[in-house]
Amino acid sequence: MAAFSAWFWNERFWLPHNVTWADLADPAPGVEYPKARHLLSALPLALGIFAVRIFFERFVARPCAYMLRIQAEMGRRAQPNTVLEKVFTSITKCPDSRHLDGLSKQLDWEVRKVQRWFRHRRNQDKPSTLTKFCESSAQKWRFTFYLCIFIYGLRFLWQSPWMWDTRHCWYNYPYQVLSPGLYYFYVTELAFYWSLVFSQFTDIKRKDFLIMFIHHLATVGLISFSYVNNMVRVGTLVMFVHDSSDFLLEAAKLANYARYQRLCDSVFVVFSGIFFGTRLIIFPFWILHTTLFESWEIVGPYPSWWLFNGLLLVLQVLHIIWSCLIARIAYKAIVRGKVSKDDRSDIESSSEEEAEPVKDKAKPLARCSPKGENGTNGHFSSGAWVQDHW
Template sequence: MDLYNWFWSPSVWIPPGYTWEDLAPREGHPYPNSSDLWVYPFIIAGSLLSLKYFILMPYVYAPIGKYFGVKNKHHKLPPVNLCLEKVYKKYKAEPPQDVMRSVTSEIGWNERQIQRWLRQRGASLQVTKLEKFCDCSWQLTYYILYCILGFVVHRDKSWLYDVRHCWYGFPEQFLDNDIWWYYMISLGFYWGQTFTHFFTPQRHDSVQMLCHHTVTITLTSLSFMVNMVRIGSLILLVHECADIPLLLAKIFGYCRRQKMMDIMFVFFVILWITTRLGVFPLRLLRSTIFEAHVQQQMFYPIYYIFNGMILSIFLMHLFWTYNIIQVIAKKFSAKNIVVDVRSSDDDLPSNDDEVYPQIKDTKKEK
């Protein structure tokens, strides 16, 4: 009980001079109700996942993808090879050179044959292009609608035009119904993304994506609990726009529309720089660090935790910006472009009909 009281102590969660009772929702005082976080996001997540998997993917996205020639072909598993299976589990498709030499000696294959086997093993775990097309189409649908909702919700909000209004009167700021829905829908979507993350093939940045979903859910829930919904809603608004041209670029890539893919990728880079490296750090992050404590006495533990999470998201932006730079460099050094800057290449080179030699029997040689 002492630990519980310590954890939920007002001195940790809310500004000095306030108690939880002061900020409890009641008649005439529509403050955020923390218990909503344990009910409505999960109802929305279930509804969105049902809409995605039972209606939109089989009856809308898949037929559209097939119409545009997106393939639904699964790669075959390579022949059973216990030695290479161990190598793949540890190093995936890129084992160190010393391991490669050791395996070459052990099974009697050359390096090219081993590399082909490892690539085919990785390709066999990937979802098909049509499945990727459907998933991108689902995300695109969500982000377009949520982005439109965001601008509609914020059109008459003073803090959209002057971020300092996020802190005027804090924490005694009432929660509007449209902002409540804006929050619950976002949490529902990201809870759904987190659930499905564990049932989809792992990508090279799966850990980073899971961290992103976790930080997003935690930060959104935290800002709701402590009534930082104004700055929180702006962070949500800024973050959803850049994903739209990226998803369009990926969809055009699956449909083999190279020119449109390149155009959308250019729009994505412009929006990414504007929102993730411009507006987010220079307006929102700067406001939470340098303006919040000027308007209110914000020096209490949750303030630092909140800013720490925002900084962690910005660090993820820098990591993905590095990936974008790599993609751009690859574009100018080759004839192709990889549009998914936050995952591995869409198709690992793999020949399902590759003929592999027999494994060398080292026991007979001895």
């Protein structure tokens, strides 16, 4: 274990040339530099945030739902069938015409009956209106957090010299004293993203579960990485740039839940403009410029510098990809007057399908593609997972 610790905390990787961990010991009483052990305080805070959210959902949101007469309605359940259940769990949830024909002959059922069974079986996992209402409280929580952390970050950075001259991120690096405001900014952000990792296991399961889980872990890793090697000044700029648009997307989601479609579309278009400005202009020409060029000039490269900048460049590639997806959604919102549905949901509406006969046997499950009930389940398509940090 000692050998692994020595290898992992190798000074030649983490620190600039001729700098050691001993050099970063506290220079005077009450004055200190960032240390890895500080990050441990984020874990109990994350558990506290998660506990508050669970408490709110169960003891505030759920009673409110009952007062509004929102019930956990039970949909039609598929009749037990061993053969179809095996196909559903191990082969496909949306069988094509070839599978439908084979199962129809095997069970001596009409194709329409087999199709209906699969639809009912898929909808068994559909979250009720009550569940979705309670989950919307999580969106209110995220909106509140993103808005508060954005205001806090703006207030903190407004009086910080590196906000106006990014070269201050590297002057006297890594001997930059950790201020209380900077510490609270970092630990709060880190704790919140740890809480998102925890809450994924209690939220409605969606198709992007694994993607979001990896994304949240990567966010936690990048925040921790920049803290350990004292790149916290530029780290606050990165977090602030991302926070500037996050609360707008959560606001649009809340408008979507409240069925204020026009407000939802308007806020989403505003979010899109700010997202493009911060991720495609400010981030590359302000953040990447200082991490790549100004730091090279003032500090010089070293191994963790290369890794940090490599990760930021990968992040910029993701920004470009996500911006293309958001532009497509925003375009639909402007042209069609409605934000597109959530591609992540595994829920489908059955009312229309129930009334339609099978006209084209080659496309018996044309409605098998995921969609939200009544066109929405409180999230946007690609934009629902675009908004998060690093």
